[in-house]
Amino acid sequence: MKHSGNHVDNLNIAYIGGGSRGWAWGLMSDLAAEESLCGTVKLYDIDFNAALDNEKIGNRLSERTDAKSRWRYKAVENISDALNGADFVVISIMPGTFDEMESDVHAPEEYGIYQSVGDTTGPGGLVRALRTIPMYAEIAENIKRYCPEAWVISYTNPMTLCVRTLYEVFPKIKAFGCCHEVFGTQKLLAQAVSEILGIEEPHRREISVNVLGINHFTWIDRAFYNDIDIFPIYAKFAEKYYETGFAEKSNENWMNKYFSSSQRVKFDLFKRYGIIAAAGDRHLAEFCPGKWYLKDPQTVHEWGFELTPVKWRKEDLKNRLERSRRLSSGEENFVIKETGEEGVAQIKALLGLGDLFTNVNIPNAGQIKNIPLGAVVETNALFSRGKVIPAVAGELPWDVHNLVIRHVYNQETVLKAALFKDKDLAFRAFANDPLVSASLDDSKKLLDKMLSATKKYLPGWEM
C-alpha cells in the first residue's frame, strides 16, 4: 500500500468468505463510495464459483462512473493467494449451510426450546460455534503464516468465539470483531431523544455511549446527546412504550417481520436493571434465562418480536442467488451508498486517515474490570493510525454482570470443547446454557442429535 497525502493506494484486502452475497456486497458498495482508498480485493471462498460471481459484480461496480474509487476484485483458489501481501483481512463466512442451521435453530423446539436467531448462544449458537471454531483456527494459522502484520476484521457469528479463537491460535494477531447492533441501539436512543424532547432526530453518531459487555449482550451505562443525559429520557420513553412496544419506522425494505422488534425486551431489561441493553431484542432474549422472553412462540410474540425460521433464510437465499446472477450479468445494478457499517471507516482510521471512536470486540486488557482478562469483550475503542486503543469502560453492575459472566465462562468451555473435540465439555456448556430447559437426559439426546446433524463439519470428533 502507498500513502499519498490523504489518500492510500494499492491497498490489498483479502476477503475470506468472498463469495458472500450479503457482507461482501456491502463492502463493495462502501468501498465504491469512499474516495480516499483504492486497491485490490482478493476473494477467497470454499465455493469458488461464488467468489467468481462476486469478482464480476465487484469489477462491474468499480468501473461505473459513479464509483468514487477504483478497485480490482479477484477470485483466488487458495487462501494463501488471498492472504499473501494482504494489508487487511475481512472474514465473513457461513459455517456450514442452512441445513445445519435448520438443525441448530429448530431441533431444540422439540424439547420446548425456542431461539429467535440461533447463531450466537443457546443450543444453536453453541453447535454453530463448534463448527466455526476449527475453521477460524485454520484461518488464524494461515494469517500467522502469510500476513501476520495484517489487520483482521471479523464479521462471522458467533462473533465473540470467532475473535477469541483467532487470538487463542495466534496471540499476536491484530484482529477485531465488528457488529452493528450497538448502532441500532444508538438509533433507538436518537428516536427517544427526538420524541421525548420534541426535537429533530439526531444522527446515531451524535449519541455518545459507554459500551460494555459481550457481543449481542452488551450494555450502555452512560449515554449523552451533546450535554444531555439520555438516561432520564430513555426512562420516560421505555415507560411510555413498555406495554405497546415501539414500532420502528424504517427497515422495511429487505428485512421482514422476522427481524423486526418492538424493543419490549430492551424496555423490560431497562426497567429491571436500570441500564440499557445494546443489541436487538432477538439477540438479547437468547442470553437470558429461557423462561423470560423465549418460553414459547406465544411469549415471544407478546414480547413483540418473532422467531426467525431457517426456512425463511433458505427462501431468502434463493432470492439472493437470483440477485447475484442479475448483478454479475449486469441485469441489475447496485445503488452505491454507504451501508452504515463501519468496516471501511475503520480501515481508514487504521491507515491514519482520521481517528474513529467506536465499539469493537477484542480481548479484555482492562476495559471491563469484572470480566477475566483475555475474554473477548465489546467496548469502545479509538481507531487510529496503526492501532486500536481500547477505552476503560468500567464495570457492569453486579446483577447484570451475573447475567453476562455465565456466558463468558460458558464460551471458554465451548472454545475448549471445539479445540479438543470433546463432547463432554460441549455438554457441560450445553446443559448450563440458560436456554436449555430440558432434563439432563433430554439435553443429552438433543445435543447428540444436533451434533449428528452437523457432523460433516466436526471432523475428528468421536460421536
Place this chain on the structure above:
Amino acid sequence: MKHSGNHVDNLNIAYIGGGSRGWAWGLMSDLAAEESLCGTVKLYDIDFNAALDNEKIGNRLSERTDAKSRWRYKAVENISDALNGADFVVISIMPGTFDEMESDVHAPEEYGIYQSVGDTTGPGGLVRALRTIPMYAEIAENIKRYCPEAWVISYTNPMTLCVRTLYEVFPKIKAFGCCHEVFGTQKLLAQAVSEILGIEEPHRREISVNVLGINHFTWIDRAFYNDIDIFPIYAKFAEKYYETGFAEKSNENWMNKYFSSSQRVKFDLFKRYGIIAAAGDRHLAEFCPGKWYLKDPQTVHEWGFELTPVKWRKEDLKNRLERSRRLSSGEENFVIKETGEEGVAQIKALLGLGDLFTNVNIPNAGQIKNIPLGAVVETNALFSRGKVIPAVAGELPWDVHNLVIRHVYNQETVLKAALFKDKDLAFRAFANDPLVSASLDDSKKLLDKMLSATKKYLPGWEM
C-alpha cells in the same frame, strides 16, 4: 471464664433460639459429654416458654451422674440478659413458622417449581432469607452492643446469608457458620474407600479433604485417606452406583425417607465435572438449573431423593413438642452421646484446648481466588486458641465456578433487598434463580404471593 490447665470453667454461652427442640438438645448432649468445660448457658427465645422447657431439660440432664460436666441452664427474657458477659453465642433460630415455610416450599409448585428443602436457595430459600436477614441484623447489633468480643456460632439457614449479614452489620464480629453436610460427604468417601479397597470403613475424620465453595454447594477437589488419593476410588464407586444409587445403611432412626438420598446427584456432578460436590443431594439439586434434578417429582424420584413436604415437618414438630414435654417432666431421658456436630469441639479449640482443622463458613479473605473478597465461603480453617485461620483453598474449576458464582452474586442481591426492603431487588434475584423457571409474569405473581404469605415477617416493606 477461667482457664485451669486443660479445663475451662465458668464459661458463658448465650443461646439465641434457645427454645429450639433440635440443635439445643444436641448442644446439651455434647456439653454433657465433654469433661473439660463447664459453665452457664443462657437460653433466649422469642417463645420464652420454650426456653423455660429447655432450661428444665438442660438442668435435669446436667444433674445426672453420667454427665461429665456440670452446666447451669437459664432461660432469660431479654436478649441483653443472654448476651451480657457471653464468651460464646450460639444462634439457631427458626425464621417464622412452618406456615411460612409451607408457602416457601410449596407455593412455587403451582408454577412447576419443585424444591427438595427450600431453606437455602431457590424461591423458598430466597423468601426465607428475606425474613431471616432482619432478625440476624438485629442480633448482630445486639452482639456489637453487649458482647463484641464473643465468638458467634451460627447454625441457621440460609447459612451463607446469615453469616454474611452478621459481618455486614458488625464487620468486627468473630462469627462463623457451621454445617455438617461436608461431614456426610466425608462419610460417603469413607464408605467408598471401604468398599473399593475392601478395608474397614475409616472414620470420616480420617478422610482429609480440601473444601471450597459456598454452604450447601461446596466442593472437594482433593481427598486423601492416609496417603491414598481418593479420587480414582470415588470414580469407580460413582461409576458402580451411578444408575442404582448408593443406599445409606444408617440414618434410619429419626430421619425418614424425606431426608434420604442415594447420592445419584453427587455421582452425576462428579461424572460431568470431575470434582466432588460436598453436600446432600437434596441441597445440591437446588443450586443447579431446575431442569437438571428437580424438574418434577418423577425426575426427583429417578435421581434417588425426595421432596420434603412441610406437612411432614409440621407432624414432626408435634412429636418434638411431645418429646419436649416428656424430657422436661423427666418422663424421658436423653442418652448422652456426641451428636457428631462440631460446635463443642470448635469451642474447645478456640479456648486453646486442642487445635481443630475443619470446614467453616466465613467471609472470603483469600481462601478462594475466584470468588469476590467478602463473600461468605465454605472452606477449611484451623481453629486454634482465639482464632480461626482460614486455609488457602485454591480455586474452583472454571465450569463449576460458573455454577457457584451466580449464587454468590444473587445472594448479594438478596442481602441488599432484605436490608433495603426493596421488592425490585428481590425480584432481580428471584427471576435469576436457576430454579425459577416460570415466565416473568408468573414469576412476579409467584413472588408477590410468597411475600404476602410471609408479610408478617417483613415489617416496613411496601407490598
Place this chain on the structure above:
Amino acid sequence: MKHSGNHVDNLNIAYIGGGSRGWAWGLMSDLAAEESLCGTVKLYDIDFNAALDNEKIGNRLSERTDAKSRWRYKAVENISDALNGADFVVISIMPGTFDEMESDVHAPEEYGIYQSVGDTTGPGGLVRALRTIPMYAEIAENIKRYCPEAWVISYTNPMTLCVRTLYEVFPKIKAFGCCHEVFGTQKLLAQAVSEILGIEEPHRREISVNVLGINHFTWIDRAFYNDIDIFPIYAKFAEKYYETGFAEKSNENWMNKYFSSSQRVKFDLFKRYGIIAAAGDRHLAEFCPGKWYLKDPQTVHEWGFELTPVKWRKEDLKNRLERSRRLSSGEENFVIKETGEEGVAQIKALLGLGDLFTNVNIPNAGQIKNIPLGAVVETNALFSRGKVIPAVAGELPWDVHNLVIRHVYNQETVLKAALFKDKDLAFRAFANDPLVSASLDDSKKLLDKMLSATKKYLPGWEM
C-alpha cells in the same frame, strides 16, 4: 455557556491562582489565539493585587485587534465569586513562596541530598506536598459547594498529589492534571526520527505514543511515526548520543541553563530498561535512587543537566514582576501565539468542538493493570464532549514498575500525613524516599528543619 454551531459563547472560567505570572499569561495568550470560544475569566488569588494586575493585562490583550476572541477578565476577592457558575476551573497556585521552596530544595544539601527541581518528589516535593494538599483540599470543598459540575484543570506541582487530593475530598469531581513533559519527549522522538531517518522533523503530535506511569515519571512503551516503529530508531539515537548527550537547539529564549538537559538520563534509562522515560531528565532523576544521577553536583553535571537554584527563581520572579508591571501598564505587549500547552484544546474537546487524544493525570480505573485502582496515573485519554475516556495502557515492565510503584505507595502516605497532620506518617514517606540518603537520625533532623521552615503553611500540626 451557549453552543452555537462550532462556537461556544459566554464560557465561564474560574482561575484559582489567577495572579500567576506564568501559566495565567499563557492561558490568556492561548485564549486570545482561539476563535471558537469567548466568555469571562474570573481571577482569584490570595494576592488580590496580582489578580488585579492580570485583570488589566488580560483585558488589554482581549481588546487588541489581533485577538481572535473577546474575553472579559475580572479579579474577584472571594473564591466563591470565582467558582459560582464556572464551567471550567483552572488551578495553578504557588504553595507558599520561594522562601519555603528554598528550604525544600537546599536544606537537604547539607546532608548530601541534591535535587534538580524539588517540587514533585524527594524531600522537597514531599514537604511542598504537605503545604499544597490542605490548599487543594479546601479548593475541592469549594468546588463541591459552588460548581460541582465544572471541569477542573490542575497545573500545580506536585501534580499527582494535587489531583489525588481533589478526588479524595470530592470523589465526583471532574478533574484532571495537565503536564507538558510528555510533549517534550515527543519532540525528542521527532528529532530522533528526523536525524536517524534523514527526514524533516515531524510535529510532536505526529509522534503517537502509549503513555503509562505517574506524572514526571511516566513511560512510553510504544511509539510510532506513521507506521514506523520508533523504538529501533530511538535505540540508535540513544546509542549515538549516550556519551555526549543530545543538545537541544531551541528553548534558549526565556529558559536558561538550569532547565536544559542533554537527555543522558533518558538515554541511560532506555539502555538499561528498554523503554522510554517520558519526562525531562531533571524530573526523572529525582524519582530514581539518589546515587544514580543526583549523587552530587559533579555527577549531575556529568549526566548533562543542572540543579536549579531557588536563588535563580527568585531573580526570575523579579523579572516577571517587572514584566507584569510593563504588561499591565501597556508598556509592553504580548505576542499572541499558541504556547504549546493543551488546556484550551482540552476545553474545546470537552465542549464538543473536536476530539483530542492526549496524556492526562487521573485516577486509575483500569488504565494501568499493575498500579492500584484510585492512584492517580498518567496515560492517554480521549477528550470528547462532556467526557475524558481513559485508554487502556497495559502494564509497566516488572523492573520499571518496581521503580514507579514505590512512589505510588509513598504518595499515599504523604496524602494521609497531610490530611491527618501526622508527622510520623510524613517521616515514613520521607525516610523511604529514594533520594533521602541520610541516616535515620539525620533524616529526622532534616525533616524537622524543613517542616519548621514551612510551618506557616502547616496550621494544626504538632511540631
Place this chain on the structure above:
Amino acid sequence: MKHSGNHVDNLNIAYIGGGSRGWAWGLMSDLAAEESLCGTVKLYDIDFNAALDNEKIGNRLSERTDAKSRWRYKAVENISDALNGADFVVISIMPGTFDEMESDVHAPEEYGIYQSVGDTTGPGGLVRALRTIPMYAEIAENIKRYCPEAWVISYTNPMTLCVRTLYEVFPKIKAFGCCHEVFGTQKLLAQAVSEILGIEEPHRREISVNVLGINHFTWIDRAFYNDIDIFPIYAKFAEKYYETGFAEKSNENWMNKYFSSSQRVKFDLFKRYGIIAAAGDRHLAEFCPGKWYLKDPQTVHEWGFELTPVKWRKEDLKNRLERSRRLSSGEENFVIKETGEEGVAQIKALLGLGDLFTNVNIPNAGQIKNIPLGAVVETNALFSRGKVIPAVAGELPWDVHNLVIRHVYNQETVLKAALFKDKDLAFRAFANDPLVSASLDDSKKLLDKMLSATKKYLPGWEM
C-alpha cells in the same frame, strides 16, 4: 517407607549437601532424638569425603544407646543414588566457598556498602543467588527425574530464591523452605511477655503469631500469648529498650558477638511502622535502605549489632573441620538433644504423626493478598499428612508492603538473570537494591568485580 501405628519405618531421606558440618549434624541429632521414625539417610555432596565423614559420624551416633531410633547413614557418589526412592529430600548446600563469600560480603565495602550477613539480599545476596540458582535448577531437574513425589526441605540461603527456583524448574515439586528466624522473634516476644507481665517466660511455641512477608524480611501483625494481645506488651518493651537495646541472655555457646544483636533494629521498625519485624536484626537491616542501619560500621554498632566478617567464618570452618575429625574418629561425642529446628517435626507431620502449624516459605497462592501469585512468601501453614496447607495471612500494611515488594520484584529479576545468564538483568537488580548506594558507574565496576570473583560458579556467562 512403612507406617505402623504411630511409627514410620524404612524412611528414605536424601541429603543434598550431605557433607555439611552444621545443618547435617543438627539433623542427625534431631533424628536420633526422635523415637517414632527410622530409616536411611543418603548423603550426597560434591565433596565426597565430607559426606563419608558424616556417614561415619551419623552411624556412630546411631549406634549409641541413648539414640532413640536407628538410622543408617550412607555417603553416595551420585545424586541419583541419593534421590532414587527418597521420601524426603533435604537440601542445605554451600554455593561456592568462603572465598567467594568473602568477595560477596567485603568487596562492596570499598564503595561504602556494608553488609551484616551478605547471603540473602544486597550485593552479596544477589551474587550468591547467581551462583546458587543454577545449582538449584539442576537439583530440581534431578528431583523431577528421580523422586518427583518426594517432599523437599530447603535450608540454603538465599532461601526465597532457592525455593522459587525449585518451583520454576519443576512446578509440581512438593518443596518448602525452612528458617528459624521467626522462632527467634517468638522467643523475644516470650521474653517481653515475661518481663512486662512479670510471669515466667513461656515457650516460644506458646506465642502464636500471624506471619507474613518474605524470608528474613517477614513480619508479624498479630501475636497472642493465650488470650493476651502481645502488641501493647511489645510496645512497652520496645520503648523500654529502644535506646539501650535488649541483651539476649543465651546464645553464648558457639555463636559469638558477630551474631548477637540487641534488637534495636526491630524496635525501631516497630516504632515507625507499628508491626513486628520477624527476623534477626542482621538480616532485617540488609533489606532496608542502606542508610538506615548499615551506613557504616559505626552506625551498625550504634544500632546494636555487628557485621560478620567472612574471615571469622573461615576461622570457624577450621574449628568445624577439626570437630568433624574428632566426631568421625569417636574422639568426641554429640550430646543428643533437639536443636530447636523443625525439620523432623515437619517430616513427622507430613507422615501423619501429628499436625504442625508453623511458618514456611512456599509460593504465594493467596496467603498474602498484595504480593503477586507465585512469588515465594513466608507465612504460616498447616503441615498434615501428605500436605502443607497455607494459611490466609492477610496483607501487609501499605508502607511496610512498600519496603517488601521492591525485593519481591528484584528477586524475580535475579532469578531471570541467573537462568538466562544475563548480566544486564543482574545489573538492573543490583542497581536497584536498597543497599547499593554507589553511583551507576561505581555500581557497574563493583558488580563486574564481584562477578569476576565468583566466575568459576557462573559457567556460560559472558563477562
